Amino acid sequence: MNKEQFLAALSDALWRMPEPERITTLKYFAEVIGDRVDAGQSEEEAVAALGTPEEIAARLESENGFAEETSSASFSDSASKEPRQIHRVFSGIRTRVQIRVCNQPIEVVRGNSDVLQLDFVQLPGERYEIQEKDGGLCLVQSRTAKMRNPFRLCKQFVRVSLPIGYDGSADFQTSNASIRVTDGSFDRLRLGSSNGALHVLRLTAQTLEMGMSNGSLRLIQVGARRIEGETTNGSVEATETSSAGLLSLSTTNGRISLNCVAGQNIRLQSSNGSIRGEIEGVEEEYSVSACTSNGRSNLSQRKGGAKSLTALTSNANIDVSFSGRKAPGDENNGEDGADAFCEEDPWFTVDEQTGEVYGDEPEEDDDFDDESDDGDFNGDWREIGRSMEEWGREFSCSMREFGKDLKHSLKDLERQLKDMFG
């Protein structure tokens, strides 16, 4: 970074500072860079010695406190016809994070610093508001662009990098897009969207609530005290997931597949989709209630178990087995416990009747691997390009999955009808 780039980035990072103070600050840094250059350093060396603009802004804010207890900023239509990339860093302790946007995916990761970072892309005609109050941070998209580019789903995204050790609540809502939350610990985590997919991976929460319409839910290595996932027209997949209390997963037109799942009170409900997979523990531990109207069920009703399992569907089969291993403690809600569950490949389920393999393409496995290597967003447009590509791929994956689900449901229905009427 040269002097000019550094000062531009610093000016941007000091967005909450009053204008006159920001100018004074920029003059100071221009002066010390000049003095370092006079002393024989290159502009790049001088800039590197000063630390990043975000660090400088965060330090000024924490030491002098120019931010009010409550602050807000809005980003309204810039005159520019180009998308504007916005990067914000927030220091201080946060207990709540809330994002409400439209038509764009949200990606949430656990960062490796003690600041919260927010990245999003503002298109011409859009308006965003950021509010901070009593430890809460809220990003709201208050106006969407009038002209909707049909390919926009792949172009925009919100990326949240939570501070190290974040354990507050979070609420992420979008539409026509997916939400993915990886690695983290939450008090209460709420996710909501439509026409996309909700993915949670490697996290713990007191309460996890997922609400979706026309899309799939996927939980991998999740530990919580209460899990509620609901969707319509989408599949639900839970792998190495445990709840110390309620574990409720429901969908209308999709299948529910389980792999190493544990819970004190497991409720699985679908209408036109099958329920299959394996639950941790032995059958004797559970009071079982299973019902399908027009399908077959391998579960028999039984009472007297300390835990309960309810599986309900109408026009499909129930095929749930027990691992036979003792579930590793009811209080287990940590990822370590979840890791110990099993090492089976979580990505495929095989339909016994057709032999068809459901699950993701291998590329998506790679996606997750890439994700763990991901550094923090550093303002590189190539990074945005890469994310766009990735989200595009993910969107097409979830649409493909939705199509497969639908096909599967129809086949099931056809089979039921044949059974009934010869």
Added chain:
Amino acid sequence: MDAQIKKGLLDVCVLAAVYREESYGYKIVSDIGPQIGISESTLYPILRRLEQSACLTTREVAHNGRLRKYYAITDAGRERVSDFLNGWHEIQAVFDYIRGETEK
């Protein structure tokens, strides 16, 4: 050095660097660097705080075709330094107590 103690000492250190004659950002960092590690980025909030509490005054001087901001100590700043020096025996007493208790 403990970060909290360092934070308390830095203000006085900066005042000492401009005690005899006015100075500017880069020079202050170079002067006090050997005693207490500090960068211009760390110095800036301190200068800002000292200026706000009227311990420093500033003036801008043209240098090499650009502006350089000079910081000069005020009476309030000198008082701050002498308060620190006069209070030193109290710090020394605490230091002695800690050493005495832990060396028994």
